Structures are given as structure tokens and as C-alpha cells.
Amino acid sequence: MTGKVLLSVEGVTKAYPGVVANSDVSFQISEGEVHALLGENGAGKSTLVKMIYGLVRPDAGQMTLHGAPYHPAKPAEARRQGVAMVFQHFSLFEALNVAENVALGMENPPPLKALAGRIREVSQEYGLPLDPARMVGDLSAGERQRVEIIRCLLQDPKLLIMDEPTSVLTPQEVGILFKTLRQLASEGTAILYISHKLEEIRALCDEATILRRGKVVATCTPRDRTAREMAELMVGTVLTPPARSGRAKGDTALEVTGLSVASPIPFGTSLKDVSFKVRKGEVLGIAGVAGNGQDELLLALSGELKSAPGAVKIAGVAMGDTGPNDRRRAGLVAAPEERLGHAAAPDMSLVENALLSGVVRKGLTRRGFIDWGAAEVFAAGIVKDFDVRTPGTHVAARALSGGNLQKFVVGRELSQTPSVIVINQPTWGVDAAAAAAIRQAILDRASSGAAVVVISQDLDELLEIADDFAALNGGRLTQARPVEGLTVDEIGLMMGGTHGMEVAHHG
Amino acid sequence: MLRLEKRPSPSAFWEKASPFLAVILTMIAGGIMFWILGKNPFEAIRTIFWDPLFNDQFASYSRPQLLVKAAPLILIAIGLSLGFRAGVWNIGAEGQYIMGAIFCAAAGLAVYPVESRLVFPVMIVAGALGGFLWAMIPAILKTVFRTNEILVSLLLVYVAQNILAMMALGALRNPEGGGFPGSRNLSQIPAMANPELIAGTGMHWGVVAAFMAVIAGYILLQRHILGFQIKLAGQAPRAARFAGVSPARLVILCLGISGALAGLAGMFEVTGPAGQISIDFNVGYGFTAIIVAFLGRLNPVGILFAGLLMALTYIGGELAQFMLGLPSAAIQAFQGMLLFFLLATDLLTNFRIRLGQRKAA
Numbered sequence: 001m002t003g004k005v006l007l008s009v010e011g012v013t014k015a016y017p018g019v020v021a022n023s024d025v026s027f028q029i030s031e032g033e034v035h036a037l038l039g040e041n042g043a044g045k046s047t048l049v050k051m052i053y054g055l056v057r058p059d060a061g062q063m064t065l066h067g068a069p070y071h072p073a074k075p076a077e078a079r080r081q082g083v084a085m086v087f088q089h090f091s092l093f094e095a096l097n098v099a100e101n102v103a104l105g106m107e108n109p110p111p112l113k114a115l116a117g118r119i120r121e122v123s124q125e126y127g128l129p130l131d132p133a134r135m136v137g138d139l140s141a142g143e144r145q146r147v148e149i150i151r152c153l154l155q156d157p158k159l160l161i162m163d164e165p166t167s168v169l170t171p172q173e174v175g176i177l178f179k180t181l182r183q184l185a186s187e188g189t190a191i192l193y194i195s196h197k198l199e200e201i202r203a204l205c206d207e208a209t210i211l212r213r214g215k216v217v218a219t220c221t222p223r224d225r226t227a228r229e230m231a232e233l234m235v236g237t238v239l240t241p242p243a244r245s246g247r248a249k250g251d252t253a254l255e256v257t258g259l260s261v262a263s264p265i266p267f268g269t270s271l272k273d274v275s276f277k278v279r280k281g282e283v284l285g286i287a288g289v290a291g292n293g294q295d296e297l298l299l300a301l302s303g304e305l306k307s308a309p310g311a312v313k314i315a316g317v318a319m320g321d322t323g324p325n326d327r328r329r330a331g332l333v334a335a336p337e338e339r340l341g342h343a344a345a346p347d348m349s350l351v352e353n354a355l356l357s358g359v360v361r362k363g364l365t366r367r368g369f370i371d372w373g374a375a376e377v378f379a380a381g382i383v384k385d386f387d388v389r390t391p392g393t394h395v396a397a398r399a400l401s402g403g404n405l406q407k408f409v410v411g412r413e414l415s416q417t418p419s420v421i422v423i424n425q426p427t428w429g430v431d432a433a434a435a436a437a438i439r440q441a442i443l444d445r446a447s448s449g450a451a452v453v454v455i456s457q458d459l460d461e462l463l464e465i466a467d468d469f470a471a472l473n474g475g476r477l478t479q480a481r482p483v484e485g486l487t488v489d490e491i492g493l494m495m496g497g498t499h500g501m502e503v504a505h506h507g
Numbered sequence: 508m509l510r511l512e513k514r515p516s517p518s519a520f521w522e523k524a525s526p527f528l529a530v531i532l533t534m535i536a537g538g539i540m541f542w543i544l545g546k547n548p549f550e551a552i553r554t555i556f557w558d559p560l561f562n563d564q565f566a567s568y569s570r571p572q573l574l575v576k577a578a579p580l581i582l583i584a585i586g587l588s589l590g591f592r593a594g595v596w597n598i599g600a601e602g603q604y605i606m607g608a609i610f611c612a613a614a615g616l617a618v619y620p621v622e623s624r625l626v627f628p629v630m631i632v633a634g635a636l637g638g639f640l641w642a643m644i645p646a647i648l649k650t651v652f653r654t655n656e657i658l659v660s661l662l663l664v665y666v667a668q669n670i671l672a673m674m675a676l677g678a679l680r681n682p683e684g685g686g687f688p689g690s691r692n693l694s695q696i697p698a699m700a701n702p703e704l705i706a707g708t709g710m711h712w713g714v715v716a717a718f719m720a721v722i723a724g725y726i727l728l729q730r731h732i733l734g735f736q737i738k739l740a741g742q743a744p745r746a747a748r749f750a751g752v753s754p755a756r757l758v759i760l761c762l763g764i765s766g767a768l769a770g771l772a773g774m775f776e777v778t779g780p781a782g783q784i785s786i787d788f789n790v791g792y793g794f795t796a797i798i799v800a801f802l803g804r805l806n807p808v809g810i811l812f813a814g815l816l817m818a819l820t821y822i823g824g825e826l827a828q829f830m831l832g833l834p835s836a837a838i839q840a841f842q843g844m845l846l847f848f849l850l851a852t853d854l855l856t857n858f859r860i861r862l863g864q865r866k867a868a
Contacts, residue, residue, distance in 0.1 A: 304748045325751035336749060345743035347517060355735065356750045365732045372730075399515040 003031035006190045007052070007070070007083075007159055012061030014047055020214050021047035025061070027209040027216065029159070034181065034191045036201040036222060038234055039211035040431045045194050048211070049161050052192070053085045054078035065159075076107060082158035086148045086165060094137035094267050101136055102151045122153050126180045137267045140496075141168035141289050149180070160184065161192045166200055167457060168290050171492035178204055196234070197460075198227035212236055235432045250280030252316070253451035254301075254332070254420045259311040259320075261300050269293040269475040271300060276470060276480050278420070278451040283442070284480060285466025286455045287495055293475040294455045295337065298424045301453065302334035303327040314420060328360040331419030335410050337428065337455075339402065343409040346398035350390065353397050354379035354412055361416040378415070386411030387437065402429040407438065414441050421445060424455040439465050459491060471495045511858040518856055525852040526802060526809065530816070532848040537841040546831055554830055555823030555841075569822045571709030575780050576821050579604070579772035581717040581814035583796035585724045586765030588805040592728075593737040594744065595761040599645065599660030600769040601793025602667035603638035607770025608777035609674050610637025612690055612784045615699040616679060619691070626698040631774060638770020639763055641667065646762035650755040656762065668789070675786045694782040701779030713775025717814070720768060724807035737761065769793060795821075798846045820845070 007029045014022040022044045029035045037045050050056040052063065054072030063070045065081055072078035075085075092101050099116045103109035110118070116132035123130040128146045136144060145168060152160055162181075166174045181191055181204065195201055201208060202222045210218040210233050218233045259274040271293050278284045288294055299305035301312065303324035311320040314330040324334075336342045344353045355364055355375045364375050379393040386407045390400055397405060410426055426442065427435035443465055446452050455472075456462050462469060463483055470480040473496035481494075534556075538548030559569040583600045590597045597603075611634035615626060645659035679690040693699045704710045728734035740747040740757050748754070772792065781788055799817050803810030824838035 302749065303751070323751050323753070324749060328751070334749075338745075341743050342745045342749055345739055345746045347742050348739070352735070356739065356746060359732060360751075368732050369730050370732055370735060396516045 003188065005029075006031045006033075006066065008064045009048075009052070010062045010064075012048070012051060012058045012063065014051060014056060014058050022051070022058070023214045025211070025214070025216055027219065029190045029192060029207075031158070031190055032185050032188045033207060034185050034193055034205045036205035036208035037192060037194045037211065038196065038198075038201060038208050038230065040196060040234055043211040043234075044214040045211055046163065047214075049085065049163065049192065049194060052078070052159075053083060053161060079107070079155055079157075082156070083161070084152035084155055084157035084159070085161040086145065086152055086163065088164040088167065090144050090148055092136045092144055092147060095135070097133055097135050098130060098139075098147050099132040101147055102132075102154065105151045106154070118154060119150055122150050126150075126153065126183060127176065128180055141291055142170065142173040145169070145177075149177075153184075157189060159190045159192060161194070163194045164196075165193075166195065166197060170289055170495040171459075171488055173289075174200065198222075198230050201230070202227060210234055231432070249282050250449060252277050253280045253314070254278045254453065255313040255316075256301075257311055257313070259300060259307055261296065261305055261307050263293075263296045263475075264299070264305060265295065268296060271296050272475045274300075274475075274477040276477060278453055278468075280419070280449045280451050281446055282468065283446050283452040283454060283466045284468045284470065285462030285483065286453060286470050286472055286477070287459060287462055287491065288455075288457070288472035289495060290457055292472045292496070293477075294424055294457075294472055296475070297472065297477075298334060298336055298422060298455060301332070301422045302336070303332075324357075325360050328357070328416075332422065333357070333361070333413040333416050333418040333420070334422040335413045335424065335426065337424040339405045339409050340398060344397040344405060347396050349396060350383065350388075350393040350400075350408060351375050351379045353408070354382060354393075358412060358416060361418070382408055382411040382415055385415065386441070387434070403431055403434055406430050407434055410438050410441070414445055418445070418450055421450050421452045422455075423453070425458075426454060426456065427458065427461060435461075459488075469494075510861050511854070512861050513858055514856075518859075521852075521855040522804065525855050526804065526813070526849060528855075529802075529845065529848040529852045532852070533841070533845045536844050536848070540837065540840065540844075541833065544833065544837060546833060551827055551831060551833065554827040555820060555838075558826055558830075559819060559822045565826060567707075569826065571703070571707060572822050573815060573818050574709035574714050575711070576818035577814040578711070578713040578717040579776055579792040580796050580799045580817055581810055582713065582720050582772040582775075583765070583769045583793055584799040584803065584810045584814060585717075585720040585807055586768030587796055588800040588803070588807070588810060589724070589727070589734075589737055590761035590765050591800055592741045592805050593757050593761050594741040595758050596657045597642065597645070597660050597762055597765045598657050598797065599642070599662075599664045599667075599793070600765060600796055601789055601791065602660070602664035603641045603766040603769035604773040604776075604793045605664075605667040605671050605789050606641040607634040607638035607773030608781075608784060608788060609671060609679070609773075610634055610640075610770065611774035612679055612693060612777055613674075615693060615696075615778075616691060619696070622698045624698075627701075627778075630699060630778065631771065634770045634774025635767040636770065638773065639767040641770070642762040642766020643759070646759045649758050649762075656758070660762075664793070671784065671788060672786050675784050675788070679784050681783075688786055690784040692782045693778045694780075699778055701775050703779075711775065711779045713772065713779060716771055716775060718811075721807045721811045724810075728807065733760075769796075795842075798842070801846065802849055817842070817845075 005028050010026045012022055012025045025048055039045050047056060051058050054075045054077055099112050099119055102119060103112060103115055109115060119132040128150060130143065130146050130150060136147065145165060165177060169177060185191055193205055205222050208220050208222045209216055212234065255277045257275050259271055261271050263270045269292055276284060300307055303322055307320040309318040309321045314327060314332050317330065319327055319330060340346045358378055359365055362378050364371050376393060383390060383393060388408045389404050406429060427438050430438065442452055454462065454466060466483050468480040469483045469486055471478045471494040478494045534552055538552055541551040542548040558565055560566055587597055587600055611630040614633035615630045618626060641663060644663060645656040648654040648659055649656045675688045681689060681691045701712050736747065736752045739750055740752050777784060795817060799810060799813045803813035820842055827833045828835055828838060
């Protein structure tokens with residue numbers, strides 16, 4: 001299947017002020033090869049592919065494409081030479097249709113009508129059903145990704161770079177994507193596949209290069225290794241999964257009944273008749289592809305979005321029409337997904353950010369006057385307990401790395417002796433060791449009697465820590481089911497299958 | 508090539524230093540402007556910044572003027588700064604200032620000629636209330652109908668000016684004034700006057716109020732949860748909602764406080780330095796206070812100094828017009844430059860300037 005060497009990277013180094021993102025990285029990828037780039041968040045995967053795609057220039061090292069020196073100064077140059085990339089975050093305009101979006105990403109787009117025809121052809125050929133006339137705002141995440149992939153395929157790429165492509169897909173959609181990628185590979189296109197999902201890499205990739213702290217630490221053939229072996233290569237230590245001690249389930253701590261609220265976010269998903277119950281000591285995992293109402297559910301539970309009084313009950317008391325601080329007083333804490341700007345104020349210090357949500361439950365004011373000493377102690381405690389790497393508690397939140405800020409934000413909520421915890425994406429962007437620590441902390445709170453709702457797009461995470469499992473799909477929540485005994489197929493169907501696209505797929 | 512690089516944390520040094528740099532740059536650019544106008548730039552700058560305070564001939568008159576002019580600027584700017592920090596843009600302090608003066612004068616004159624110690628405190632309350640109510644118009648329109656408070660508060664300035672003219676010519680006109688427009692001279696009615704408290708200093712009750720506002724503003728922003736919420740709402744609105752801050756409450760609060768303080772400034776002005784309600788009672792303190800608020804970095808202590816500096820350029824500017832024949836437009840341009848350079852140097856707090864090309868690779 002694989003042919004002669006297409007791209008060769010030799011001794012590439014890239015340093016940013018304070019960090020070496022890539023240090024002497026070398027690897028090769030051949031025509032028709034699916035090559036995995038594996039590593040934790042911050043291992044340097046993104047920097048490496050940005051250099052290949054011409055977004056970043058290396059400080060040292062050589063790259064060759066088809067045996068000729070390859071130093072793209074900008075993405076347009078990379079695209080001209082046959083390198084295409086699908087980003088993790090899409091760059092699409094929601095108010096334009098598919099064909100218009102594709103045209104915007106091309107150097108010399110053909111007339112829209114001809115382009116629409118080409119889009120239909122390519123989507124048929126590669127089993128990626130897509131209607132060129134539909135508004136992107138109406139598409140699911142999986143369909144949006146298809147827009148990006150087709151935009152790349154229209155340029156007939158020799159090398160296709162995919163950055164974490166499955167994080168927004170249901171298991172069934174992942175199946176479709178893999179079929180397409182295998183077809184492309186069999187036609188000779190090389191695929192550079194970035195991920196930290198090991199089972200996917202074992203299923204799809206021919207070779208893997210593993211990065212840790214900017215260096216290549218190993219190369220392997222994924223099929224010959226177990227996921228656990230690769231994980232340990234990636235993290236560099238032996239991982240211990242969180243302990244799940246048998247927990248006593250108590251009374252219902254959080255009850256949501258017929259919760260329907262309009263989304264305050266443009267192109268957001270309104271919640272429709274959401275109902276569930278969480279008992280003390282119980283962890284409810286809520287899965288779903290991004291954009292199916294996760295943000296809205298968090299807002300409705302935290303109190304930022306008000307609803308009918310009886311729709312949200314905390315310890316039996318109707319609180320749907322109360323604000324965040326009343327709910328905090330009642331024992332509910334929440335950690336939103338977006339750290340900078342929502343969970344934390346970027347330009348404020350960690351002390352001020354500790355005060356932000358901790359003021360009510362930690363009693364950080366006296367008659368309205370702030371007890372800065374107590375806030376400082378609270379912030380320092382979070383930094384210590386959750387191993388937040390920071391020069392001190394007086395640095396601005398924006399100066400922390402994403403993972404460290406996540407530890408701080410989650411730690412801030414968990415340190416308030418809550419009786420109900422709602423977390424959206426608890427370990428997003430956090431390295432594996434820290435993620436394990438956060439999950440353990442969540443389970444510890446559950447063991448001591450807190451009711452926990454974890455909203456996450458990481459299925460493995462949910463299966464690891466949740467007792468019950470439900471999925472959001474188009475703003476509706478499925479019936480919660482015990483995690484034990486659930487199969488991946490069942491989970492996929494709960495998440496909405498392939499969003500109505502399974503029939504259209506051929507081959 | 509110059510380029511900007513974002514700092515990981517805001518620079519504490521430049522946050523303090525940038526206003527000073529802005530003043531220096533204004534002096535340089537203003538000096539060039541004065542030079543082009545055919546004046547000696549050094550003499551012009553000296554006339555504006557030095558002579559009002561230290562010239563033997565003028566200082567005895569102009570030194571007290573410093574506090575008289577600075578007090579309303581500071582009082583209004585403290586109120587505005589709270590709103591500006593929270594992202595609530597009250598541009599209409601001038602109107603609230605006028606309405607404060609009208610309410611206060613109306614309250615006082617309604618009981619004329621009662622001589623009681625209570626008259627002045629009642630007028631203080633009436634002045635604050637006038638500004639407060641005038642600011643509630645944009646506040647309520649914003650919270651209920653989502654209108655833009657910038658436009659509404661600004662346009663209400665012109666409404667207030669017409670009400671002022673109407674009052675000066677009508678309801679509040681001095682019945683013993685021989686038909687001339689303008690109210691009785693409040694500063695000459697003992698029960699209503701806001702006199703100079705210490706002779707030769709310019710110190711009056713408005714100056715006292717301005718200092719109290721500085722202290723209260725400082726405590727509010729540094730120590731009180733409300734000040735924290737104001738800052739939070741301005742910097743990260745979604746984080747503020749997460750922290751339980753109600754945006755509507757904040758709009759009412761910020762416009763209310765700034766309106767009341769602007770009304771107070773009008774009250775102290777009409778009972779003291781101005782003396783009466785007249786058609787040309789307002790001289791733009793409400794607008795200049797916007798510059799003062801930003802020049803002071805929206806920080807109460809900074810506003811104290813910025814108000815004094817701005818008052819100095821007013822007094823010095825008048826002196827320069829009188830002594831050197833500089834056109835008044837040149838003085839206004841000079842003051843405008845100050846805001847311009849201030850906003851420009853503001854950038855240094857969050858960015859650093861690098862010389863040379865991006866490091867090539």
C-alpha cells in the first residue's frame with residue numbers, strides 16, 4: 001500500500017519564548033501511508049504540523065517533499081505543493097452555504113455552479129454525503145468537518161493533515177471518516193493523522209511517531225502495540241486509572257424536570273424537555289457531539305440561564321428561576337467549558353479569579369467588603385492541592401497554560417465543599433497525568449457524598465468515571481442508563497448515530 | 508520595523524508610567540504646533556504649565572482657580588470611571604450636571620427667602636437627585652429596551668441645555684433682575700451659598716466632596732465586592748454573569764452613581780463659582796471629565812491628579828490666549844492631544860514594542 005517517501009522531516013527545531021516546542025524532530029511519511037502523530041497536549045504535535053503547513057517557520061532543520069527541499073513560507077504555498085490540512089476548529093461561516101464556504105478557502109475558485117457540481121462528485125466518490133446548497137449554520141459538527149475535508153480534496157492533495165478529527169464525531173461518523181481516509185490512502189495520498197486516541201490510531205494508522213515534550217520518543221507500528229503500551233510511551237510514566245470504590249447512593253441531590261430553555265448563543269441549541277436525576281454519591285456522565293446543547297445545559301444548571309422554577313431542584317428545593325449565587329448558596333458549583341472569559345477573567349489575578357466564584361461558599365466578604373487575605377489563602381490552597389504550575393497567585397489568569405488554568409478552575413469549584421457539581425469538559429486540554437488527577441478528585445467528591453454531572457465529549461473519560469450515562473442530541477437528553485453493560489454501538493446511537501447520514505453512505 | 512508583542516501579564520510599570528509619557532509627548536507635539544503657529548514653543552508650554560502656579564503676577568489669581576476647576580472634573584470623572592470600568596458608557600454627564608444644578612437651584616429658590624441651616628443640605632440632595640434621575644433615563648431605556656446608552660445619554664445633554672435655557676428665561680428667572688435672563692445669585696444668599704472655605708485656596712464644599720468621592724471610589728474598587736463586580740463586568744462580561752452579576756443591575760448602578768455625582772458637581776458649581784442658573788451655565792465639565800477619567804486610568808487616585816492637570820491646562824490655556832494670543836482652538840487641540848497620546852501609550856501596558864524584523868527562520 002505504501003510507496004516511496006513523500007515527506008521527510010529532519011532535525012526540525014522550533015522554540016518559542018520560554019518553551020522549546022519541537023526539538024530535533026525527524027520522521028518520514030510515504031505515499032499512501034497513514035501516519036499517526038501521537039502525543040499529549042503540549043507535546044508539540046500542533047507546532048510540527050503548522051511548520052509542515054507553512055503557518056510557522058522552523059528555527060532549524062530540513063524538510064523535503066518528493067525529494068526536493070520544502071520550506072513553505074505560507075499555507076498557500078503548501079497547498080500549491082499538494083499539502084492540505086483539516087483543522088480541529090473549523091474556519092467556516094455559518095451564514096453561508098457549503099459551496100460558498102468551500103469557494104472562500106480556494107485560491108481560484110471556479111464559478112459556484114461548477115463548484116457545487118464538483119462538491120457533489122467528490123462527496124459521492126469518497127462517501128461523504130454533503131449538499132452544497134445547505135447553510136453551514138444548520139450542519140452538524142460531523143457535516144462541517146466534511147466541508148473542510150472536501151475543500152481539501154478538491155485541491156487533489158498529496159499529503160492530507162488531519163488535526164484531532166474525531167473529537168467532534170459520533171462513533172458511527174468516525175467509521176465513515178475512516179472509510180474515506182482508507183480509500184484516499186489506497187489511491188496514494190499520504191495522511192498525517194494527529195490524535196491522542198489510541199484505539200483509533202491502532203485501527204487506522206500504518207506507522208506512528210510519538211512525541212513527548214517536543215521530542216520524538218518512539219516510533220512504532222500501532223497494530224503491533226497495545227493501547228496501554230502506546231499510552232505509556234506518550235506519557236512517559238505508568239498510568240493508574242482512577243479508583244472507583246463502591247459508593248453509597250443517597251437521596252436525590254439534583255433533579256431536572258422538563259427543562260426547556262432557548263439558547264442565548266447565536267446558532268446555539270435550545271434545550272428541549274431535559275429531565276434527569278442525580279443522587280448523592282452518584283456521577284452522571286452526559287455525552288454528545290459538540291454543539292448539541294452542552295453549553296446551554298451548563299448555563300441552565302449554573303443559574304446563568306434561568307428557567308421555570310420547578311425545572312431545576314437542588315435538594316428538593318425549586319431553584320430554576322434563581323441566579324448563580326443563590327444556587328451556590330444551595331450547594332451547587334459549576335465549571336464551564338471555556339476557561340478564559342467565562343470560568344475565569346483573563347486579565348485578573350488568580351486571587352481575584354478565586355474570589356470570582358468562591359466568594360459565596362468560602363465567605364470571602366464581610367458586609368460586602370472583600371477579605372483579600374482569605375481570598376489569597378483560598379487561591380494558594382487551590383494552587384497547592386491541584387498542582388497548578390504558576391509563579392504565584394498574583395499572575396494574570398491568561399499567563400497560565402490552558403491545562404494549568406483548567407486545573408485551577410476545576411480545583412476552585414471542587415474546593416468549595418459542594419453538594420452538587422456540574423462540570424463541562426473537565427479535562428479538556430489537560431495532560432494525561434493531570435487529567436487523571438482531576439478525575440480522581442471528582443470521584444473523591446462523589447465518594448464523600450456530592451452529586452456530580454460531568455458533561456464531556458471524551459467518551460473514554462465518561463465511561464471511566466460515570467455511574468450513569470446519557471447523551472445530548474439536538475438539545476434533547478436521552479434516558480440515563482447505567483454505564484455497566486453499555487456497548488460502544490449503543491452509546492453511538494444515543495449520541496444520534498450519524499445524524500441521519502448513514503443511508504447516504506455507500507461502499 | 509516596529510512590531511507589537513503581547514505581554515504575558517500586564518506591565519505594572521507602564522500602567523503607572525504611560526500617563527506621564529503621554530503628558531511629555533503632548534508637550535512635544537503641542538510645542539511643535541505652537542511653533543508652527545509662530546509662537547515660541549517653550550514660552551507657550553511654560554505659560555500653560557508653570558505660570559498659573561508660580562508666576563508672581565498671575566499665581567495669586569490662578570492658583571485657587573486650580574481647585575475650583577478641578578473639583579467638578581474630579582467629582583464627575585470618579586462617577587464616570589465606575590461605569591467605564593463596567594462597560595457602561597455614560598457620555599451625558601454634562602446633561603446630568605445641568606439637571607443637578609437646576610434641581611438644586613429650584614429646591615433652594617422654592618423656599619426663598621427662608622434662612623435655615625437645612626436649606627443647603629436639602630439642595631445637595633436635590634442636586635444629586637436631579638443628576639440621578641436624568642441618568643436613569645438612559646439606564647432604564649437600556650435595561651428595558653436595549654437602547655444604546657451612549658447615544659441616549661449624549662442626546663439628553665442637548666435636551667438638558669434647552670431645559671436650562673427655559674429655566675433661565677422662565678421659571679427660575681430672578682423676579683428682581685429687571686428682565687435679564689438668569690436666576691437669583693445663589694452665592695449671595697447665605698443659606699444657599701457654597702463659599703470659599705479657606706480664603707485664597709479656592710477650597711469650597713465641592714472640593715471637599717471631590718476628595719470624599721476619590722476616597723470612596725478607591726475603597727469601592729479595592730475593597731468592596733461591588734467594585735470587583737464592576738471591574739469583572741467590564742473585563743469579562745460572561746465571567747461576570749458566571750459570578751452572579753446582573754448586567755441590568757450594574758447598568759442602573761453605574762449610571763445612577765455617575766449621574767448623582769455629576770448632579771452634585773452642578774449643584775456645587777451653581778451655588779458657588781457660577782452663582783446662578785444662566786443660559787451659559789455649563790462650560791463642558793461633563794465632557795472634559797471623560798478625558799480626565801481616562802487620563803487617570805479610571806483609577807480614583809489617578810483621576811485626582813488628572814483632574815488637577817486638566818484644570819491646569821484650562822487655566823494655563825486661558826493665560827496663553829491672553830498673554831501670547833494663542834487661538835482658543837489651539838488650546839483645545841492641545842487638550843485633545845493629551846487624550847490621543849494617552850490612548851496610544853496605553854497600549855504599552857499590554858504590549859511591548861520590538862524593533863526589527865520578526866526573527867527569521
